[in-house]
Amino acid sequence: MSEPIDRGTAIAVIGAGSSGLPAAKNLREYGFEVDVLEREDDLGGNWNFGKPNSRVYRSTHMISSKPFTQYPDFPMPDGFPDYPHHAQVLEYFRRYARHFGLHEVIEFGTSVERVEPVPLAGGSGADESPRWDVTVTKDGRTETRRYAGVVVANGHNWFPKTPSYPGQEDFAGEIIHSADYKDPGVLRGRRVLVVGAGNTGCDIAVEGAQHAEHTYHSTRRGYWYNQKYVFGKPADQVSDVFFGLNLPTRFIQWAFEKTVRMTVGDFARHGLKEPDHRMLETHPIVNQTLLYYVGHGEITPVDDIEHFERDRVVLTDGRAVEVDLVVFCTGYLIRFPFLDEDVIGMQDGRPELYRHVFHPVHDNLFVIGLIQPDSGQFKLVHWQTVAVARYLALKDRDPVRAREFREQVRRHVHERSLGGIEMVDSTRHLVEVEHVDYLRALARLINEDLSPRDVLTTAGAAR
């Protein structure tokens, strides 16, 4: 293979979606040169409905309201509703990219095939970071480029996690994963079994109620179904008053459970399972209409699947349902097809990263957006990318302090930001963060740990 193209001090950003865009913008704001490598012919990633790797469906709306979702320095337009539609989110990304001139640095149709560290020359100092060879395919041609750093922003909701049950291959009906669910046309006139009570599973169950002949909704456990509006306001704007006041977690759980009990009522009366865990211990489900359709008999909540037969599905409680279509809304797995597992450091299904961003070994390899917050994603990702930009800038400005930070990354790599909540054990929660706790941690990184020492001491003296 030919010599790699030397990109000097430039940083490669993999992906031009909700994470890659702010990564490029903030790195440039801190003075770094950036190449954004995007496989598709357009930006938006998961939010670009209809693209091969997009996983939104025709009706997808935001789960968190605008103030929690938007990038803090580029608010969503006042004309958007509280919970924007995916087409508006894509429009928002377009405005963001145009405003910050990101089209200058995004290379569309550029698929990253391989990312690997360049071996260091022998006898180099322990502080030296490797450069990175990034092999891309563009217009059918393959080339390798050498970068000073890599920001991975390839998303984590695209590789379907598909369960397998006995007898599944003999089932006469159709089985799809929600990754391939685009609109309710596929449900029309059929008896549908929706598996999983994530936000997608609940959305699709509701669409089943509206379009299918009948819908069964299979869940492994009982969940807390949150409303999108409480007390006339988007629910997250109300609940964050509790988080913002720093009240004890136990009290918040009690208050939220009470609110749900008073508005939704007794779960069992609806035929739903009782939650087997406290509020906040699973990723929040926000769906105002699921219970409405359960109450109208359009959705029948059922147990977990036990096995498949030719024309029916047998459940763990021994009952069986006759269905034509099964939709697995069973989530996604974390994959980095272009990185060796031992380079990225995969452990139990996720890479081991400090604050979900910083790699314990390679200090110029970053992962952005690999979080599942109980709130809006983009705002958190914005601050992740600011932390990355500040670390890279700190390396130039105050190398001693940067080395201290690397030590901190190595020592505290296992710390999580869950606000003291014990999450239910599931792949669903591999990268879960509680947003206030996580933002506090990022604020500490950005404004203290990643500030040069002279700045901190003068600020301290002024105080």
Place this chain on the structure above:
Amino acid sequence: MTRPTTRLEQPEPVLTPIEWSFPAPPVERELLEVLPEQPTGKPPILFVHGLSHGAWCWREHWMPAAAADGWRTYAVSLRGHGASAGREHLDRTLLRHYVHDVLQAITELPEPPVLVGHSMGGLVVQHVLERYAARAGVLVAPASAFHGLGSLGLLLRHRPRQVLRALAGRTLELDRELLFSDDLDEATAQRYVDRLGPEGALVQHQLVLPRRPRPSKAPVLVIGAGDDRMVPVIDVVRTARHYGTRAHVFRGMAHDMMLEPDWKAPLELVLRWLEDTVGRDR
């Protein structure tokens, strides 16, 4: 593009829980624009007006003159001002809602702008510069970066009854002596005063309170008027010092520098500074 050496020294506003739980209510805003005949590579300029004013005050002289010099100029009317909606909610409006209005106007521009704020608008711009990396900020006779006691003192001396009315929740009524010098002819001054609108009572109170905006993400220019009866010159000087720069004070001018007969002098300084700071391509 050169690497700004100061970015690492700026604390970032990561935690803003009040804005998450109590976001600014959405409104329709007036955004005026005056564009140059020929497109140039210069960044856009967004003007932000002060107490009781509206985008119209920039449309009079500064926007057309800057556009003739090749700048794309825009001016936003804050909620409840000019032709923007929200007048009926002015009594519940807060300064941070104005900050939201400016950020919303910014997102409608094709690229990051220069922000120019006058008086209260100068304080709003200071708050925007804490969190948004504008190309530059220009503060024109700005409300102080520290507190509004200086302005309160001036007003108490010259218009004690007006201050009492404002404390009681009424709009501080601005008149020609407060805003303009004697050089401005009566008819024009009256025309401007007639265009002034109501102001939010809570905002008027907030303007007196102590504050200290974080350092700006952009270079800042501060100019003041020598005969200002709204913002004392010493406050302008202190605000400039807060941003590590020196104030340029125009003798003989009154508070509404962009409407004064001598409006060209400060604008020329502003445009010359902008030309040097951001006029060239990155």
